[in-house]
Amino acid sequence: MKMMALALLLQSVELTPAEEMEAAHLMQEIRCVVCDGQSIADSDAALAQDMRLFVRTQIGLGAEPDSIRIALAQRYGDEVLMRPRLSARTAPLYIVPLVFLLIGATLVGVASRRK
Known part of the structure; x- marks a missing residue:
């Protein structure tokens, strides 16, 4: 029950227009790890949806794009970045x-x- 409430809370992240643009730009730079060469912005995979939610949530919490990239690279490897470090x-x-x-x-x- 708690997980369901948390999921609903996270899915309803409200971003300002500037934050939406920042999140959309960042989602273009993150590779879907289960799709062949697609960004998470372009993928319909469940994992890409989770990654988009993570990006939006982190942006909403005030995280910097670089820290989000680093967190995703630590979790999925540098291959998750469209432009590797x-x-x-x-x-x-x-x-x-x-x-x-x-x-x-x-x-x-x-x-x-x-x-």
Whole structure:
């Protein structure tokens, strides 16, 4: 009975228009962990609904978006973030494309000089 009352209370979180916008923006940045590549804003999965409720509740309580991201990443792993935080584990995601871009630019430069 207590859990049901708590669930009803949490579902009726009233946010200001600014908080709604902040929550909606944050929900676009959080990946649904049971869907393939969808944000929780776009997913109909039950877990995504729970995650949206968590985000709205935390925003309503005054939590900062970064603290919400951290809490979700601690619970579900960094994969829950559409834009993973830079760490030793995620650094290749940012560095490898730059390396390929530099190699490609170098090859184009060398090829254009030969002509």
